Amino acid sequence: MTNQDQQEQSANSPEESNEEVSAAGEQKLIEDRLAKAAQLRDKGFDPYPPRFDRTHTSAEATKLFEYVEVMASNGVGDDAEHPRTETVRIAGRVMARRGMGKAAFIDLKDGYGSIQAFARQNTMGDEAYEIVNLLDIGDIIGVEGSVIRTRRGEISVEAQQVTVLTKAIRPLPDKWHGLQDQEIRFRQRYLDLISNDKAMKNALLRSMVVQSMRSFMHDRGFIEVETPILVPVAAGAQATPFETHHNQLDRDLYLRIATELYLKKLIVGGIERVFEIGRLFRNEGLDHDHNPEFTTIESYQAYADYNDVMSMVENMVSYIAKETTGSMVLPAVEGVRPEIDLTPPWPRLDLRAEIKKQTGIDFVETRDVESLSAAMRERNIHVEAGSAWGRLLDKVISSEVEPNLVQPHFLVDYPVEMSPLAKRKPDSDEIVERFEGFVMGTELCNAFTELNDPVDQRDRFEQQEKQRLDFGDDEADRLDEDFLVAIEHGMPPTGGLGLGIDRLTMLIAGEESIREILLFPAMRNT
């Protein structure tokens, strides 16, 4: 139907014209609310006023009343039978409304909790009370009045005045069931935060994790820095980078996949304890514990080795758990995990011995792709065709060893092929001083005694570049000439660490999906 047809038809059906046209569904709800905003304006009330002087949060108002009530019970105050506070001004979002004609109860929610407001026409006056009839669930309002306890025992602000601070023109999700639709929860996280306490709890936990991590590091004399996100070479880890381009410099750049190499340049520069908390970007798929952008802490400590880092990690993680939950023992979560005890020390497991124990494979005896592949096939471990040796062993570890590590453990001493930035053990050409921390069957951190021999480091990079060519391995690490020049000037012996903050928060929150922790996880186009 063309526009003209539609116009002609509506002209022919006058009952459908103008304000008689009833908009469908969601649009109708929006129009109803816009109409109420217009009515507020007609009565001289700005539905979006610039300022409201709040004197108390919901929590403070509740606390104030409880204090007054205790004093009244001791005979202090004008009316010991009906204690009431001084006038307070609170503000928050209308979460529920129970109207009774000339009185109404409103559940208000602010950033600190909830409190009920109680509005009566005869206390407010007819004109002021009209605002109450124009309120919708979702509106943000201010309420002025003293705090009392209602007959049913609910601490409530008895409204002298109600002010609309922000008229909401879209409805909130179901007040009882909350927001269930996972897609909307992730795409419109603000609705999740409003409707579901758990979403807010996780968001606050994430902040507390980062805060306590920072204070742990600062207490130990670490300096926090920020290094480039746009980098000419995406090195320092084995991952595929995002590519971008700087127009004026006419130069291709990448989003960093690690902060490692820049931080080690700062170690060369003499900042002996340094860390960065920041976003990394890896161009890979999404699943319950991967997101293309995620946050890590990396730290580097001169004159330390991986044993020092190991004890720092177990101390840091248990400290953060204690600070954020009050205990180093995380409670069991039904259907997710048993109780997790993060109290140090965490068991150190020799990687070679552990693989041998779980699979019978000794990676020192199966030192090439052919023999390792054969040993894997014998044990029904999937062999990805065309994989480098290190990738195959990584598969053995992730499928046969990691799942058993539910309580915190360190796997210690990795083969050199998997670890191009780690220093060899003094007594071995094949094994490096590297460990990874595991909890709940997933990797939490990765750390090593940093390779500071510039000749060996160049050789390792070259082997990674060769692996990229020989095996078509896009994720092989990249040679970074600037970094090599830096350590050719001399990097002291150093212990380094990388730890995923989103995964650490998942662990503490008892969540199985990183999407419950990231406020705005990556989503497909709609």
Add this chain to the structure above:
RNA sequence: GGGCCUUUAGCUCAGCGGUAGAGCAUCGGACUUUUAAUCCGCAGGUCGUGGGUUCGAUCCCCACAGGGCCCA
């Protein structure tokens, strides 16, 4: 990349080869101490999108898209 599940009113969910249901929210009415307030009444839907089968498809089949879970 493969398999399974899922998409119905603003939200939470039923449903069925014969043309759409509930609760909450909205709208109208009653109600001055409620708290999932209560009571009465009304309205609200391209049943994810596009094809196919059929006299007839929201339902069966196929493809695609979004979301979830498992595997690779």
